[in-house]
Amino acid sequence: MTRSIVFGLFAAFIAFSPATAQNGPATDPVEFVRTLGDDTIDVMRTTDTKVRRERFQVVLDQGFAVDTIARFVIGRYWRAANDEQRREYMRLFRNFVLLTYAARLDGYAGQTFKLTGSVRIDDKDTLVKTIIRQPDKPPIRADYRVRKTNDGLKIIDVMVEGVSLVTTQRSEFASIINRDGIDGLLERLRGYGKKPITQNN
Amino acid sequence: MQPMTCDSRNALDAERADRGARAFVIWPLLVGIALLIAACATPPPADDPDALAEYKATNDPLEPMNRAIFSFNQFADKILLKPLSLLYRDMVPPEARKGVHNMLGNLRSPVTLANDLLQGDMDRASITVQRFAVNSTAGVGGLFDVAASYGLEGHREDFGQTLAIWGSGEGVYLVLPILGPSNPRDGVGLLADGFMDPLDYVAPFGALAARTVVRGVDERLRVIDTLDEIERTSIDYYATLRSLYRQRRGDEIRNGGPPPIIPIPSLSFEGDTDPDQLSRAD
Numbered sequence: 001m002t003r004s005i006v007f008g009l010f011a012a013f014i015a016f017s018p019a020t021a022q023n024g025p026a027t028d029p030v031e032f033v034r035t036l037g038d039d040t041i042d043v044m045r046t047t048d049t050k051v052r053r054e055r056f057q058v059v060l061d062q063g064f065a066v067d068t069i070a071r072f073v074i075g076r077y078w079r080a081a082n083d084e085q086r087r088e089y090m091r092l093f094r095n096f097v098l099l100t101y102a103a104r105l106d107g108y109a110g111q112t113f114k115l116t117g118s119v120r121i122d123d124k125d126t127l128v129k130t131i132i133r134q135p136d137k138p139p140i141r142a143d144y145r146v147r148k149t150n151d152g153l154k155i156i157d158v159m160v161e162g163v164s165l166v167t168t169q170r171s172e173f174a175s176i177i178n179r180d181g182i183d184g185l186l187e188r189l190r191g192y193g194k195k196p197i198t199q200n201n
Numbered sequence: 202m203q204p205m206t207c208d209s210r211n212a213l214d215a216e217r218a219d220r221g222a223r224a225f226v227i228w229p230l231l232v233g234i235a236l237l238i239a240a241c242a243t244p245p246p247a248d249d250p251d252a253l254a255e256y257k258a259t260n261d262p263l264e265p266m267n268r269a270i271f272s273f274n275q276f277a278d279k280i281l282l283k284p285l286s287l288l289y290r291d292m293v294p295p296e297a298r299k300g301v302h303n304m305l306g307n308l309r310s311p312v313t314l315a316n317d318l319l320q321g322d323m324d325r326a327s328i329t330v331q332r333f334a335v336n337s338t339a340g341v342g343g344l345f346d347v348a349a350s351y352g353l354e355g356h357r358e359d360f361g362q363t364l365a366i367w368g369s370g371e372g373v374y375l376v377l378p379i380l381g382p383s384n385p386r387d388g389v390g391l392l393a394d395g396f397m398d399p400l401d402y403v404a405p406f407g408a409l410a411a412r413t414v415v416r417g418v419d420e421r422l423r424v425i426d427t428l429d430e431i432e433r434t435s436i437d438y439y440a441t442l443r444s445l446y447r448q449r450r451g452d453e454i455r456n457g458g459p460p461p462i463i464p465i466p467s468l469s470f471e472g473d474t475d476p477d478q479l480s481r482a483d
Binding site: 065067068069070071072076100103104119124125127136141143145147149156157159161162163164166167168171172174175176178188189191192 | 251255259430434435437439441444448453459460462
């Protein structure tokens with residue numbers, strides 16, 4: 001009798017121990033965003049630019065489903081693209097994201113974030129809500145859409161003050177492709193890769 | 202966001218002063234409409250449902266004209282509004298700018314209150330009234346946002362949002378000269394807000410004009426870093442702002458409530474299958 005109670009408690013303890021204690025990747029979307037947010041602030045605090053950008057690449061790959069985002073953002077035009085264009089697009093998009101956000105993370109200015117709750121969207125997706133506070137500026141609402149993937153939890157969209165990054169990006173890319181075709185988009189993405197590095201250092 | 206009221210009032214005065222000028226108003230207007238029609242974007246052929254759906258979602262049939270006005274606005278911003286905002290930032294200490302911003306917000310209370318009420322949102326209407334009472338007195342005529350420290354956070358409502366709550370669609374995307382991204386619903390809202398503002402009836406024209414300028418400069422400065430950043434990271438700034446404007450307005454109309462969830466298919470490596478044929482994001 002006593003043995004079975006002890007065993008039961010032991011089993012319950014294992015079942016309810018937090019995901020992080022298992023030494024594997026987080027399975028709770030809220031914890032996942034918390035860890036990612038802490039890591040990001042840590043990256044921002046890194047003083048060496050080169051090291052900071054390398055560390056950011058790691059955070060990006062760990063935290064974001066970049067390929068899924070890339071694929072969503074180009075939308076229906078994917079079908080019209082040939083293999084070579086697809087490959088180049090995937091490569092350029094990754095670079096585009098890196099350059100866009102790396103510059104944004106240069107210089108830590110006292111930002112903190114607070115988790116304010118989460119909403120389950122469906123059996124795969126959860127919206128994790130946060131508020132980012134920054135000195136002398138109004139706080140920003142940022143909601144992270146986290147998906148269960150074969151590769152663990154990944155962010156597939158960020159909604160800042162109700163504005164979805166992937167929706168905006170998709171709309172922008174569609175506008176360019178409509179005017180200048182897929183090659184026009186690739187051209188601009190190539191050009192973008194050259195622009196901000198000189199501008200922001 | 203007052204200039205529209207001032208402009209229309211000026212137009213009325215001018216018309217009264219010189220009826221003969223009508224011919225000079227109507228004629229350019231007709232030419233303008235003709236140009237407008239000529240400047241319409243060509244819709245995609247009906248046999249391409251995907252393209253047609255996208256055209257409808259983008260809802261920007263006047264894109265060529267909008268892009269032209271957008272370029273003009275960027276020019277005006279570059280030579281006037283932005284330098285003025287930067288000057289304001291460099292000349293006026295942050296505390297004073299904050300006071301000015303609070304004051305402008307307090308002066309807007311009647312318009313926000315009217316729209317709170319028109320939307321039937323009694324809770325927010327009550328907050329607006331309390332804020333106005335506290336800030337106008339303890340906050341020294343609105344200079345200090347004392348109410349916020351009592352947990353009465355400020356918010357903003359306008360008639361464009363009220364129309365949306367009443368069920369009005371937004372209509373086609375419009376870029377207004379100087380005022381920027383808009384649509385027929387929000388344009389009408391802007392005009393209506395002018396009529397709801399008691400100050401517009403009692404304050405002298407000079408004071409209203411000054412408020413318009415200060416408000417423009419204050420609002421421009423508040424978004425200066427954000428807009429610079431968006432422009433720098435955009436490869437089609439016009440299209441980015443078009444999407445941002447729609448989504449921001451949606452968020453304001455929902456008062457920050459849950460956003461619409463768009464279907465985002467997980468990437469499959471199965472080549473040509475296109476799981477997101479049906480997903481639409483503007």
